[in-house]
Amino acid sequence: MSTSEIDHLANCITTHAWNGDRSKVAISPNSNEVMIYTKKGNTFELEQILQEHDQVITSIDWAPKTNRIVTASQDRNAFVWNYEKNEWKPTLVILRINRAATYVKWSPLENKFAVASGAKCVSVCYFEEDSNWWISKHIKKHKSTVLKVDWHPNNCLLVTGSSDFKCRVFSAHIKVVDKELPRTVFGDKLVFGEPLLEMNASGWVHGVKWSPSGNLIAFASHDSSLCIANVSNLPPTIQKVNLRGLPIRDLLFLSENSLVGVGEDCNPLLFQSEGGNWAFVSEIDKKSEQAAASGDSAAGNARKLFASKVTLGAESVTDTKLETQHQNCITSIRALTAGAVVSDFSTVGLDGNLIVWHTKALEAKFKELKIK
């Protein structure tokens, strides 16, 4: 079984989302359109293009159970799309923000979604039956653009990452939508929009994620570091892992002890915890030894040198293609299989590639990659 499959779907992809049974994927090709591809055999076929936004779409999320797509764009709008009669129809969302929307995420029960925006607030939206539209409540208290949000498995807590160097946890409990108040480590009385926790980072917080149990928060910031906070007890214990390379943009927990970060290095990075101590394990996109050895030979290099001299006027051999499968920054990572341990995940990048990674095959090939 191969370790990964690569598909070139567009020139540049900013974000993607899979549907419930993983037969379709919605991507934003760095424009104001959403392209929905269906998986036919080994390739992807373009099924539909959704055009409603005026400016570049920054984020898409697909609710697996209710089969609804929510899209957010820099034109400060968001739309919820419902699949009726073989077509996707948009529904109005009253976001009430006056700046770009940067990220959107459905809550685990899919009755709410949170939109992070440049208006320094997060809009938590829920459906109002009488007027047939989605209305929002604002979480303010941010000093700068909110870059990412993630929902706690209990459907009520929200962690946000912002360009004001902080990662915060808020209560997003809405009385009308959520029936009961869950018991959390932050207390029993949760008022909507109340900041429950604030953690400092040394750079813009690009990625935030709750672990599957909701006990850990991982946040990655622009100073090339990854912090994992254990919030099962307050005050939280925060561990910082410094990366060897460039910053991470998005995170995915494969299990409670394994975390994959993707970003500017164009390579998914695996982190694991040994009894609570998190550390970098390895890069996931590795060339096997035999492929690397057979690449270079003296004659081949000489030929490349003269070829580049003739065509480009270059004096030395420079490789334009990167060694990793992604040729440009990876922007988004999604789990393909649900369950306690994620065995497949997909990444998209600014190079326009959608790559599906299979961890079982990776574990078999490279001994160090063991997902716990």
Added chain:
Amino acid sequence: MASGSAAPAGGGGKQRNYLNCIRATLTAAMCLENFGSQQVERHNKPEVEVKGNKELLLNPIIIARNKEKVLIEGSINSLRVSVSIKKSDEIEVVLAKRFMRFLTQRAENFVILRRKPIEGYDISFLVTNTHTEKMYKHKLVDFIIQFMEDIDKEISDIRLSVNARARVVAQEYLREYQ
């Protein structure tokens, strides 16, 4: 990133160290993302030019080696690199100015070149997230480093040829009076 100047270690390959330092800083500073303006709705501006919000800007870094220096200003969606060329005599001052004017007048073809250099520098580049989305980041960094190497070579070549021509012209002219 801390601000300050970094002087490379002595010994052979001083210019190599200087350029490697610039290369590492540029690779880190070129991590840009699409960012809608916080000041004006529906606008998307290079934050390093607008300088609207302090939290979106990175600390500027100056990497200097004797008279030549590079100023790298980063932000969340754009990067500005300003280069000050080493000019050892008056002729090189004039040549550098003319050469830079020649290039900046054709800034559109260069894509990442800024039409006006920053105060105190000879030439400036502005790289935005649209450039890093379309082009390879490592090739952009290669281009800027190559550009800096070539400029020095070109200017010294031109100066030598100016001196050579001046000598030939003087010889021909004064032959009359021999």
